[in-house]
Amino acid sequence: MDTFKSEKALVVFSGGQDSTTCLYWALEHFGQVHTLTFGYGQKHSLEIECAKEIANRAGVDFRYMDMSFIGSLGSNSLTDTSIKMDDSKPEGSFPNTFVPGRNLFFLSTAAVYARENGIRHIITGVSQTDFSGYPDCRDSFIRSLNVTLNLAMDSQFIIHTPLMWLDKAQTWEMADRLGVLDLVRNDTLTCYNGIKGDGCGHCPSCKLRRDGLEKYLKSREKSCCSTSEE
Amino acid sequence: MDTFKSEKALVVFSGGQDSTTCLYWALEHFGQVHTLTFGYGQKHSLEIECAKEIANRAGVDFRYMDMSFIGSLGSNSLTDTSIKMDDSKPEGSFPNTFVPGRNLFFLSTAAVYARENGIRHIITGVSQTDFSGYPDCRDSFIRSLNVTLNLAMDSQFIIHTPLMWLDKAQTWEMADRLGVLDLVRNDTLTCYNGIKGDGCGHCPSCKLRRDGLEKYLKSREKSCCSTSEE
Numbered sequence A, B: 001m002d003t004f005k006s007e008k009a010l011v012v013f014s015g016g017q018d019s020t021t022c023l024y025w026a027l028e029h030f031g032q033v034h035t036l037t038f039g040y041g042q043k044h045s046l047e048i049e050c051a052k053e054i055a056n057r058a059g060v061d062f063r064y065m066d067m068s069f070i071g072s073l074g075s076n077s078l079t080d081t082s083i084k085m086d087d088s089k090p091e092g093s094f095p096n097t098f099v100p101g102r103n104l105f106f107l108s109t110a111a112v113y114a115r116e117n118g119i120r121h122i123i124t125g126v127s128q129t130d131f132s133g134y135p136d137c138r139d140s141f142i143r144s145l146n147v148t149l150n151l152a153m154d155s156q157f158i159i160h161t162p163l164m165w166l167d168k169a170q171t172w173e174m175a176d177r178l179g180v181l182d183l184v185r186n187d188t189l190t191c192y193n194g195i196k197g198d199g200c201g202h203c204p205s206c207k208l209r210r211d212g213l214e215k216y217l218k219s220r221e222k223s224c225c226s227t228s229e230e
Helices: A017-029 A045-058 A068-073 A073-079 A100-114 A138-155 A169-177 A179-186 A204-229 B017-029 B046-059 B066-075 B104-116 B139-155 B168-177 B181-187 B203-227
Strands: A008-012 A032-039 A061-066 A121-123 A159-162 B008-012 B031-040 B061-066 B122-123 B158-160
Touching: A017 A032, A017 A045, A017 A121, A017 A169, A017 A179, A032 A045, A032 A100, A032 B061, A045 A061, A045 A179, A045 B008, A045 B158, A061 A100, A100 A121, A100 A138, A100 B104, A100 B139, A121 B008, A138 B104, A138 B139, A159 A169, A159 A179, A159 A204, A169 A179, A204 B046, B017 B031, B017 B046, B017 B168, B017 B181, B031 B046, B031 B104, B046 B061, B046 B181, B061 B104, B104 B122, B104 B139, B139 B158, B168 B181
Parallel strands: A008 A032, A008 A121, A032 A061, A121 A159, B008 B031, B008 B122, B031 B061, B122 B158
Antiparallel strands: none
């Protein structure tokens, strides 16, 4: 797929495993790559630093945008009239900050940004395989949103989702094929406890990541051996 | 249409002519009405005060939400180089704060709010007739967004657009039928210069509003006379 080799692309970028893999996927397919990182309250600032470092090393444009207003849409602040909306920055992680349709806001904002910068390709690392519990990671949502964004702004965005049908092991495989397995393993941050690389090892995100890596490395070893046996 | 008489509805509410008419339309059709008002930088605080007063007088729940982050999506802050977008922006008004897809953000936020409050009906005063220059006021956009929101949050929202196919004169007619022509005329604020009621009289918004009113009043007089002649 080198159809878009002369075009620009925007990667919705968190500095985690998935979006970093997407960044290198984008570098393979597009002529110029931009990244856009969102902060929305619960983000460790280290995560943003991480994203910036990876983007710099990849030599791509890095842009950070504060979306903490999204944190204020959570159930706590909106259903409880005594809680002010602007400054609900919950400590810890997800319970208070999960926002239905978060990807809706991220991708909508990315689309506005893309439009302003003459970019029509938007890349996101959402995956229906590993996160089927989140409706806004599903393929049908992304496709519908793509149409909605095009109608909203009279544009012709194309949202790319290279990881949509991959599980974590296959995502590691893609990183390996792109020559960045070590970079993704050591320099990305997906751990809920804010520890880079292999992370704390026991949070759900670390487990998912490690299980995928182990599965991929095993299968690589296997196919490696079976190749040498032939 | 009294199918929804026992249900709750959320009106995206600015305190202007259109959304105030929608508010009273909602009161006619739904059992419990909520309003949600957005601030996004360029709003006169008087506008918000206005909205609050109208909501209070109508006896409906009023909620204000700061969305000034939207202002930061405008061309000035995000585009370093070429600023090129506002083909459809109204003359002399919001040059720096117009955001492509603004209704996308408003309605998405409204949907999150609605969901949190157990509301599935969302009412917006967008009209394709008077604002066909804005892609995010078009019927096709709203319908597509409706599907997208439902997919994003695994919900069954219904977006109502009572003014979609009405021009300003017909919107005045609706206000009259709902018994609030004087209220809409005197207490709503649509003027770009922040003057309530008939406004400054010369901004694009005041002109559109006044032309519609004159047209409606003329037609009412006519039909009134022709009725009495019969």
